[in-house]
Amino acid sequence: MLHQLRIRVNIPVEKFDCALQHNALNGVGEMREKADSDLVRRQNRRLVLDALRQHGSMARIELGRVTGLSPASITSISGQLIAEGLLREKAEGTVFGIRQRRGRPMVQLQINPAAALIVMVKLSIDGIELVLADFRGDIVARETLRIATYDAKAETFGPMVAAEIVAFLAQRKVRRQSVARVSVAVQGLADSQVGSIVWSPAFAARHIPLCEPITSALGVTCTIANDANLMAEALIGTDPRRFSGTSAIVFMGYGVGMGLIINGDVYHGATGAAAEFGHMNHLPDGPLCRCGRRGCVEAFAADYGILRLALGEIETQAPPRTRVPGETMMDLEDRARNGDKAAQDAFAKAGQALGYGLARLVAIISPEHILLAGPGTRAMPLIEPSLRMAFADGLVDELRRNVSIETIPLANDMIVRGGIEDALHHLDRDVFAAGLHDGRAPMVEIA
Secondary structure, rough: OOEEEEEEEHHOOHHHHHHHHHHHHEEEEEEEHHHHHHHHHHHHHHHHHHHHHHHOOEEEEHHHHHHOHHHHHHHHHHHHHHHOOOOOEEOOOOOOEEEEOOOOOEEEEOOOHHHOOEEEEEEEEOEEEEEEOOOOEEEEEEEEEOOOOHHOHHHHHHHHHHHHHHHHHHHOOOOOEEEEEEEEEOEEEOOOOOOEEEEOOOOOOOOOOOHHHHHHHOOOOOEEHHHHHHHHHHHHOOOOOOOOOOEEEEOOOOOEEEEEEEEEEEEEOOOOOOOOHHEOOOOOOOOOOOOOOEEEHHHOOHHHHHHHHOOOOOOOOOOOOOOOOHHHHHHHHHHHOOOOHHHHHHHHHHHHHHHHHHHHHHHOOOOEEEEOOHHEEEEEEHHHHHHHHHHHOOOHHHHOOOEEEEEEEOOHHHHHHHHHHHHHHHHHHHOOOOOOOEEEEEEOOOO
């Protein structure tokens, strides 16, 4: 027995180790192979959903061409997505713009709009806009509420918004179970990790919990983001190829904000408060900003800053709590165009603050595109000369040679559109990419 025991003990260590390593590697390899296969399947499902959301209805053969997936993969994935209620088939006589003359109509695949619903909440000074969108991204209903946001209490505002969402859905006979996600946009600093409003010019209160009350009321995930970041999401959703690199979009109007795109994705920073361009200092001890500090870019270039400069008010004059009426700014623009020196100087100083700020941005990240948007761009003929001059003065030629600065028209829906795009992107990635066939149910009740 001792001899036998000795034999067992004296098995060469290197062989024993190799046997353990072989078994371990086989187990790790199997787990890794399964994980890799699951990852590929999720990515392929997202490719199909993204393509149909971007391009609309497509035949399977065209979907394969757009996504690069094989016919077998398209058949398998589309079958799963149809069974799960995310896609539906539609017989279509026209394929690639050519009407078929004979044979069976080409079957088109399309997003099933009833698969899930999105609620988008846009918060602004003295206003809440509620938007209901379907799984295709189309807006189904919307409502605007006027409330005195500035005096709202931190502990009651979130439950109030949640109650308004519930009432909004009930009025339209929409089941809460059909809502898959809630997306919130707010001017100012939003903490995406905590789900709160850290600071916003729309509120006197700070650190306002918002997502937790909404999640409790509806039972779905709620996300919150800066409104300019959601404008950047809208850009990517509109033209992902053009904005696949590094770009910035600057909002000009009741405030000054920025959405930053890096390598095709919106950059939110560690907490969601990245790219606060408007509250970057332009002139120490300059005009008072809504944030409470002095000399911010926004204090020169937002509507209230331009108006204050034009009226000759002292720089420490507190900014108004409410939004400057659009008619007031249009009257000021007319005065500047008609030769009013004070109005002209105010718009020129706004352009200078923007130009130097953009020069710093380009020196740091070297974007390909800078887009200016918002109601403030209506005055670009008055702002642009000084903006271009400051931009050129703030950078060497080599740094500004490869960046384009352009103004784009901004409909009010751009922030809303970005919120919907962001919510659908997260749904595709976090919920529907997993599928039903692996034993896990989706987070929403499929209609």
